Structures are given as structure tokens and as C-alpha cells.
Amino acid sequence: TNMPPPAKPAPADASTADASTAAASASAPAIPPETLSAIKGLSPPDLWHHFASLSxxxxxxxxxTAVLKYVKDFADSLGLRRTEDAAGNVCVxxxxxxxxxxxxxVVIQGHVDMVTEKNADVDHDFDVDPILLRRFEEEGHGGKVATWIGARGTTLGADNGIGVAAALTLLGRPADVDVDGGGRPLPPIEALxxxxxxxxxxxxxxLDPEALGLTGRxxxxxxxxxxxxxxxGCAGGGDTRITLPLSRVEERERAKEEDADVLEVRVEGLMGGHSGINIHEGRANAVLLCASAVRSAMKAADDAAAAVAGGPGGADGTAAALVSFEGGDKHNAIPREARARLLVPKSARSAIEASVKASEEGFAAEYGTLEKGLKVSVAADDDASSPPPLDGPSAxxxxxxxxxxxxxxxxxxxVIPDLVETSNNVASVSAAASGSSSASVLCSSRSSVGPALxxxxDRIEAAASLxxxxxxxxxxxxxxxxPDPNSEVLDVARRLLRDRLHGAEPGVKAIHAGLECGLLREKMDSGDGGGGGDGISFGP
Incomplete structure (x- = not known):
């Protein structure tokens, strides 16, 4: 997490000391010495003490459970009312x-969980071990050296630990002290x-707004x-799962083993990436490239077979038969790899290889400037357990x-220039990999406009129906x-942040990925309180 200093750092006076004492009195765990060393001298101290405790x-x-206990015990130590809903969300x-x-x-909101990933050479159990903080300096934007807090070989958990720490810090400020240590009024706060x-x-x-008693606007x-x-602004989204029935040829209709090869066509080395954050960059989708390469290869095999006496002669009139097709594994990731297996007459193998090479060259012409690791290949598959191929119509x-x-x-x-409003990611396909009689295809769609989603x-369902x-x-x-360009809270936030940026204009953005904001605003609008009303998201 980058740490730009506030315009007026909170002084380590009696008020801040009182808040730090309250934080320490909650059910905080023992903080490792190196973590304490990493946050030493950082301001405001109560915020960094909370972040170290959460880490x-x-x-x-x-x-x-443990982090929620920390939040609830801290609220209890201050005598603040708290509520909880059936999902486990807590409001103070x-x-x-x-x-x-x-x-x-005013509702101030963050989430208490974190992504848990580590380097391969790090021994860390995320169910037991603390995150160890480190402090370092690194050159940032414009060549300016910035001070950072990071973790030793693991994810840091600043998403969203720093937000939770900020909310707890604000809750702990005495009644006569605001966020900057001054004396401006503070409204009632509902820390969610x-x-x-x-x-x-x-x-x-x-989230259950009624059970939590949320009333903020x-x-x-x-x-x-x-x-x-x-x-x-952010995108909403939803997945669509397609099941497509497939038929296989009977064993007796298969080409004799000595007359056919099983070849595997692979697309690999793509960038992949997040299907919301990276979708605008034009990254290639391995599932779609592989489908295109396989379709062209099967046509090339048909053309080669038609050039010899006896015509195509493959299963259901198709020289090359599709055995299986797999690619992608996560709904929110652009597929990086895909592969398909083909049963190919030996006489058509050279045509298949030439077609795949041509596909690779075509994809490189289209994507090569960006997708520098793109590779499309075909090779013999020696797996003797290959199931019967699909018939021609199924393929x-x-x-x-x-x-x-x-x-x-x-x-x-x-409304916002260059922002993707609506998109779809063909996220994964699994077709007959183990001899099954159907294919499963997953699409992940996003839009910041509900009807557009x-x-x-509807388009996905129409294609599937056909x-x-x-x-x-x-x-x-x-x-x-x-996005609401007329947001009042945006106007206020821009003015305040402009002061902290020493006159520089804050960026106003939306993200083509899911934030809790969309869900929470809808939930709060449907409750008995004042409604979701207006809002912004910021960090770090």
C-alpha cells in the first residue's frame, strides 16, 4: 500500500493515544516484532496499529470469525452499538x-476477508500464520521515491485491510476530534x-439492511x-452455463488404428487476465482461437480427403473427427490455454499440420504485438485411452x-470515456474429455446497466438454442x-481530495469489474431506511 501523507497528519497527542489504547484493549493478537518495526513512526498511529493487528x-x-471478533470487541470497548445479520456482516x-x-x-464500508496467495518457496499457512509486514522505499510515478508497506512472500491483505483499519480508526476518534485531529463536526457513522x-x-x-439497522443515505x-x-461506477454481472448434447460414433465406425493418428491441437502462452479489468485491452481468448484453428484444420482434412479417390470417408462424412475440447478454468479469467484432440487419417496429417501453422501465423498477425507468447501447435497424442470421437454434426x-x-x-x-460498459467472456469449455455425452460451456457477462446485461x-441463450x-x-x-456525473458526494470528495493532492485534479473513474457498491446500494435502496442514495469508492 502506498502511503501518501495527509495534509495535516494526526498528532500523537492524548486523543490519538486514547484511541490507540482502545485499539489495544480489543481482542488484538500478538503482533510480530518485525511487523511492529515496519509500522513504527507511521501516522496516524492508531490506523497503523489496527492494520498491524488485522495483518x-x-x-x-x-x-x-477471528477478525470479526476483533471488530466486535473493539466496538464493545468503546461502548458502541453493533449489529450482525445472518450472512455474518457486522455494522458498528x-x-x-x-x-x-x-x-x-454516513455508511463507511469495507470487507474483512483477503486474498491468500504466496510465493512457491514460502512456508505459510493462511489459516494459522500472521502476515509479516515489511517497509521499503521504491520509485513510483514521476520518478518520486515512495515509502511502501508490503508483505514477506505473501499477499499483503491491504485489500481490504487498510479500509477496515481506516473505518476502525474513525470509530475510535473521541467525540471532539475529527479525522485530521481537528474539531469539525462528524455525522453519525454506520461502519459496515x-x-x-x-x-x-x-x-x-x-446483506440484510433491516437486520443491521442501516439508515445511511x-x-x-x-x-x-x-x-x-x-x-x-462498477459493472454488475452474471454467469451463463450451457449444456450441449453430443453424440459419438460407434466403435465399429472408427477408422482402423493403423490408418489414423490422434493429434492434439494446443493454444497456449496467452496473457489471460481478469475478464473485467483487462477485457478492454483486446487480449486473445484461447478457447475461441482453438475453436477457430480446429474448425480450419478439420476443413483442411476434408479438402485433402476429397482430393483422393473415395472422397472424405471419415466419421459421418468428416475426414478428421473431434475427440475432445477443453479450455479455461475460472469464470472471471480470460482463458490462457485450450486444447483439442482429433482423430485424423494418416493421409490428412500433413494437411492438418499446414492448417494449424497457417492459423498460428494468422493469429500472430492479429494479436502478436500484444500476445508475444502466443503459440499454436499440433502434435501426436500417444494416450491410448482416447474415447470414440464425436460424430460430424456434434463437432x-x-x-x-x-x-x-x-x-x-x-x-x-x-458517460465515462473509454470505459467498457458491457462485455462477455467465453470463460471455459469442457467437451467430451472423458467420453461424456455433452459439452459444458461457461460465459461470464458484465455490464453497469442491468437491462444490457x-x-x-439473451444473445448467449439464442446462440446456444440454435x-x-x-x-x-x-x-x-x-x-x-x-456512474452518476451529478453526484453531490463526488463533488465534495473531489474538492477535499484536490486539497490533499496539492491542487492536482483527482481522477474520476469507473471499473468494469464487480465492487460491493452495486449490490449494497441495491440492498439499501430496497430496505426500510433512507436508501442507498449517493456514494463513491476510494482508497488505498
Whole structure:
């Protein structure tokens, strides 16, 4: 986490000391000495003490009991009211102070779980071990050296530990002290701590505003990364799972073993990336490239067979038969690799190899400037357990459907320049890998406009229907957050942040990925309180 200093750092006076003491009195774990050394002297000290405590508490998604206890014990130590809903989300209420007692409450929100990844050579158990902090300097934007807090060989957990720490710090400020150590009024604060964000926004999906007693009309989400930027929109999304029935040829119809080879066509070395954050960059999708290469290769085999006496002569009139097709593994990742297996007459092998090489050259011409590791290859597959191939119509339906599905950015925003508003990612396919009689295809669609999201999923369902799909299942969508250029809280935040940036204009952005903001605003709008109203997201 980069640490740009505030315009007026909070002094280590009696007020700050009182807040730090309150933090220490909660159920904080023992903080490792090197972590204490990393935060020594950082301001405000109560914020960094909270962050060090959170870093010392294991908090993977769906295992947040200990960190929630820390939050609840801290609230109890201050005598603050707290509530909890069935999903495990916690809200802590701080009364207004300094003349802000009767103001409309402000919701300050962050999630308590973290991504848990480590370097291969690091021995770390995220269910038990603390995150060890380190402090270092590194050149940043414009050649300026910045001071950073990082972790030793693991993810840091600043997403969203620093947001949680900021909310706890604000809750702990005495009634006569505001965020900068001065005496301006503070409105009533509803500090909302959500769970299980990293595995699918599940805490936000299960949020119960009535059970939590949320009444705030303005929400400040503390879960974006770039210091100096304000986020005012995000994409909603939903998955679509297609099941396509497939038929295999009978064993007796297969080409004799001595007359055919099993070849594997592979697409690999692509950049992949997040299907929301990176979708606008035009990165290649391995599933779609592989489908294109295989379709061309099968046509080349047919043409080669037609040139010899007896015609095509393959299964169902197709010289090369598709045995299996696999690619992609995560709904929110652009596929980096894909592979297909073909049963090919020996007489057509050279045609297949030439076609695959031509496909690689064509893909390189289209994507090579960006996808420098792109590789398309074909090689013999010596696996003797190959199942019977698909019949011709099944193979054609599968490949045609994959190539007909919408993919990549589909519409850009009319409000924020260069922002992808709607997109679709053909995320994964598994077709007959173990001799199954169906293919499963997963698409992940995103849009900051709800009706547009469903129209994309209508297109997916239409393509699947034309291909003969037996099932098209749409997941429950999570809502987007459509940018509002007339947001009042945005105007206030821009003015305040401009002062902290020494006159530089803050960035105003939206992200084509899921934030809890969209879900939370919809949930709060549907409750009995004041509604989601206005809001922004910022960080780090």
C-alpha cells in the first residue's frame, strides 16, 4: 500500500493515544516484532496499529470469525452499538459529534476477508500464520521515491485491510476530534464490515439492511486501489452455463488404428487476465482461437480427403473427427490455454499440420504485438485411452456455437470515456474429455446497466438454442453501479481530495469489474431506511 501523507497528519497527542489504547484493549493478537518495526513512526498511529493487528489475524474468505471478533470487541470497548445479520456482516454505529449529531448517517464500508496467495518457496499457512509486514522505499510515478508497506512472500491483505483499519480508526476518534485531529463536526457513522467478498461478493449478496439497522443515505466504500482516484461506477454481472448434447460414433465406425493418428491441437502462452479489468485491452481468448484453428484444420482434412479417390470417408462424412475440447478454468479469467484432440487419417496429417501453422501465423498477425507468447501447435497424442470421437454434426455444432458467442467489449460507456460498459467472456469449455455425452460451456457477462446485461445473456441463450443446447442456466446476477456525473458526494470528495493532492485534479473513474457498491446500494435502496442514495469508492 502506498502511503501518501495527509495534509495535516494526526498528532500523537492524548486523543490519538486514547484511541490507540482502545485499539489495544480489543481482542488484538500478538503482533510480530518485525511487523511492529515496519509500522513504527507511521501516522496516524492508531490506523497503523489496527492494520498491524488485522495483518496478524488469519482471515481467508469464509473463515472470518477471528477478525470479526476483533471488530466486535473493539466496538464493545468503546461502548458502541453493533449489529450482525445472518450472512455474518457486522455494522458498528458511532453517534454524530461536534455539532453533527442530527446529520444524516454516513455508511463507511469495507470487507474483512483477503486474498491468500504466496510465493512457491514460502512456508505459510493462511489459516494459522500472521502476515509479516515489511517497509521499503521504491520509485513510483514521476520518478518520486515512495515509502511502501508490503508483505514477506505473501499477499499483503491491504485489500481490504487498510479500509477496515481506516473505518476502525474513525470509530475510535473521541467525540471532539475529527479525522485530521481537528474539531469539525462528524455525522453519525454506520461502519459496515462485510464478509466473503473475494470469492464472489457473497457477504454483500446476503446483506440484510433491516437486520443491521442501516439508515445511511451516503456510502463511502474503501475498497479501490489507486490513491488520488475516485470511483463512481462498477459493472454488475452474471454467469451463463450451457449444456450441449453430443453424440459419438460407434466403435465399429472408427477408422482402423493403423490408418489414423490422434493429434492434439494446443493454444497456449496467452496473457489471460481478469475478464473485467483487462477485457478492454483486446487480449486473445484461447478457447475461441482453438475453436477457430480446429474448425480450419478439420476443413483442411476434408479438402485433402476429397482430393483422393473415395472422397472424405471419415466419421459421418468428416475426414478428421473431434475427440475432445477443453479450455479455461475460472469464470472471471480470460482463458490462457485450450486444447483439442482429433482423430485424423494418416493421409490428412500433413494437411492438418499446414492448417494449424497457417492459423498460428494468422493469429500472430492479429494479436502478436500484444500476445508475444502466443503459440499454436499440433502434435501426436500417444494416450491410448482416447474415447470414440464425436460424430460430424456434434463437432460442427460445438465449434459453431463457440465461435458464435459474443466475446470481449460489446459497448462502451457514454458517460465515462473509454470505459467498457458491457462485455462477455467465453470463460471455459469442457467437451467430451472423458467420453461424456455433452459439452459444458461457461460465459461470464458484465455490464453497469442491468437491462444490457440481460440482453447479452439473451444473445448467449439464442446462440446456444440454435446449436441444440439442452440446458441454459443463468446465475442470479449481481447489480452494477451506473456512474452518476451529478453526484453531490463526488463533488465534495473531489474538492477535499484536490486539497490533499496539492491542487492536482483527482481522477474520476469507473471499473468494469464487480465492487460491493452495486449490490449494497441495491440492498439499501430496497430496505426500510433512507436508501442507498449517493456514494463513491476510494482508497488505498
Amino acid at each position: 496478524s489475524i488469519p482471515r481467508p474468505s469464509r473463515r472470518e 454505529f458511532r453517534p454524530g459529534s461536534g455539532g453533527g449529531e442530527d446529520a444524516i448517517p 464490515f462485510t464478509v466473503d467478498e473475494e470469492t464472489g461478493l457473497n457477504g454483500a449478496m446476503g 451516503t456510502m463511502l466504500n474503501l475498497d479501490t486501489e489507486e490513491w488520488g482516484d475516485l470511483y463512481v 460442427r455444432r460445438l465449434l459453431s456455437m463457440l465461435l458464435s458467442l459474443p466475446s470481449g467489449p460489446l459497448k462502451f460507456s457514454h 440481460e440482453r447479452v445473456r 446449436a441444440g443446447a439442452s440446458s441454459v442456466v443463468r446465475s442470479e446476477p449481481y447489480p452494477g453501479w451506473n
